[in-house]
Amino acid sequence: MRASNEKIIIIDFGSPMNKVLTRKIRELNVYSKLVPPSITAEEIKNMRPNGIVLGASPESVYTNKSPKPDPKIFELDVPILGVCYGLQLITQFYGGVVDDTKQNEFGIVEVKADSRNKLFNGLPVYNTAHMRHGDRVKEAPPGFFFLLIHRAVRLLPLALRKNRFLVFNSIPKWKQLKTVMIFYGIFYMIYVDVTVNGR
Numbered sequence: 001m002r003a004s005n006e007k008i009i010i011i012d013f014g015s016p017m018n019k020v021l022t023r024k025i026r027e028l029n030v031y032s033k034l035v036p037p038s039i040t041a042e043e044i045k046n047m048r049p050n051g052i053v054l055g056a057s058p059e060s061v062y063t064n065k066s067p068k069p070d071p072k073i074f075e076l077d078v079p080i081l082g083v084c085y086g087l088q089l090i091t092q093f094y095g096g097v098v099d100d101t102k103q104n105e106f107g108i109v110e111v112k113a114d115s116r117n118k119l120f121n122g123l124p125v126y127n128t129a130h131m132r133h134g135d136r137v138k139e140a141p142p143g144f145f146f147l148l149i150h151r152a153v154r155l156l157p158l159a160l161r162k163n164r165f166l167v168f169n170s171i172p173k174w175k176q177l178k179t180v181m182i183f184y185g186i187f188y189m190i191y192v193d194v195t196v197n198g199r
């Protein structure tokens with residue numbers, strides 16, 4: 001496979017999954033770099049990434065001690081993907097509500113996709129995802145909407161906001177996503193091997 005010139009920056013908020021994510025992106029022949037939350041938007045801009053991933057964390061976004069990125073990253077003209085905690089950060093930043101479900105969930109769950117969206121072209125409507133969380137997105141921010149629904153709790157918004165396209169070289173089994181979309185949050189761990197149709 002030919003290496004692409006693309007570069008993805010992953011902000012590490014403390015979960016070991018962020019290292020897995022970094023490696024998985026590299027396996028797609030896309031350069032990826034894991035950086036601490038203290039990195040500034042200016043520093044990221046100078047790295048000229050094609051996309052930014054806000055990674056997972058054991059912390060909860062609504063506490064004081066939770067790590068936060070430089071809010072100016074949201075002003076950069078770079079697509080952002082939020083995974084888990086990253087999704088919750090985006091939700092909170094844009095005025096949605098994240099709360100505590102008071103029950104930790106760890107393992108495989110069934111999720112239902114909005115099949116009208118091209119992101120899910122060629123994939124079954126019902127799928128499984130690997131989850132590890134205690135919090136949920138209770139209310140999506142204005143302009144965002146849920147694209148993946150957990151059967152029990154609606155905590156899987158893959159939210160569309162702006163037409164900023166993030167292009168990975170290819171995503172095996174998600175090859176339709178040569179165009180992975182926009183500015184969005186995703187709680188669906190496509191990079192975890194145990195996720196059917198994920199990787």
Ligand SMILES: NC(=O)CC[C@H](N)C(=O)O
Binds near residue numbers: 058084085132133134
């Ligand atoms: N996987 C995660 O990033 C979890 C985020 C957050 N700590 C939660 O419990 O929901």
